[in-house]
Structure formats: C-alpha cells, structure tokens
C-alpha cells in the first residue's frame with residue numbers, strides 16, 4: 147500500500163506495479179519504482195526511499211469469480227444505498243441495486259457476508275461499469291485485515307462448493 151498521489155488526476159489510488167525489463171530493475175537499485183493510478187491508468191515512476199518491496203508482495207493472488215448472494219451496502223459522496231451481490235472476486239464485485247451509480251464514482255462498501263460477523267469493509271471501490279439493475283466495482287483500498295477476512299471467506303466458499311459437488315455428483 148502506498149500514499150502516493152497520481153501525477154495526472156491527483157487522487158491517491160496508486161498501486162505499485164511490477165517492473166518491466168532491465169531499466170526498471172536498475173532503477174530499483176535507486177529505490178525508483180513504477181506506479182500505476184488505478185483510477186485513470188496513468189503510469190509513472192517515483193522515488194520511494196528506504197522501502198524495499200519483495201517479490202512476494204507483488205504477487206496478486208487471483209481467485210475465480212464466484213457467484214454469491216448476500217447483501218451489500220454502499221455510500222459515496224453523492225449516493226448511498228444497498229444491493230445484493232451477484233459475483234465476487236478478490237479484485238471486485240458486481241451487485242444488483244436500484245441506486246443510481248455512475249461509472250467513476252467512488253464508494254465505500256460493506257459486504258455482509260454473514261449475519262454472525264461484522265461486514266467486510268472496503269474503504270474505497272470505483273464503479274467500473276453500470277448495466278440495467280447491476281453495477282460492477284473494482285476494490286481500490288481496504289485494510290489488510292478486511293482483505294484477509296474476505297479471502298478466508300472466499301476460500302471457505304470454494305472448499306464448501308468442492309465438498310458439495312463431491313457429495314452430490
């Protein structure tokens with residue numbers, strides 16, 4: 147996680163991206179890293195003193211998109227509301243809602259994965275696409291603990307579904 151601001155749009159939804167080719171590898175020796183803005187896609191290099199990123203941190207654990215059905219609530223500057231999740235992955239989700247969300251809006255999400263535990267909070271997600279009755283969002287920023295909670299939950303779903311299909315072939 148980084149607090150850098152995008153040099154084009156000025157927002158701080160910036161993620162470090164993996165280096166490409168030898169020049170980046172050399173720059174890395176001087177703590178210069180490539181970054182990408184998750185909102186506008188702007189790529190830039192920046193100096194980051196005394197931070198060494200390990201290769202493991204660059205790895206993004208990918209999961210299948212899972213069909214789910216549990217409630218989600220969201221709130222942003224102009225809009226708030228609730229919906230029902232349709233698909234979830236570790237990168238984002240889509241949900242059915244009657245609220246009028248627009249592409250580019252940033253919302254805070256609460257994923258109500260279970261009535262027994264607190265909802266998983268995503269501090270910032272950007273609306274990537276809007277269709278009739280449903281929207282797709284990409285997760286931009288959340289606490290590592292929340293990320294781990296969702297990861298655990300998704301793993302449980304995957305294992306549960308594997309067990310179900312072996313019980314009922």
Ligand SMILES: [Zn+2]
Pocket residue numbers: 152153154155156157183184185186187188
């Ligand atoms: Zn930007």
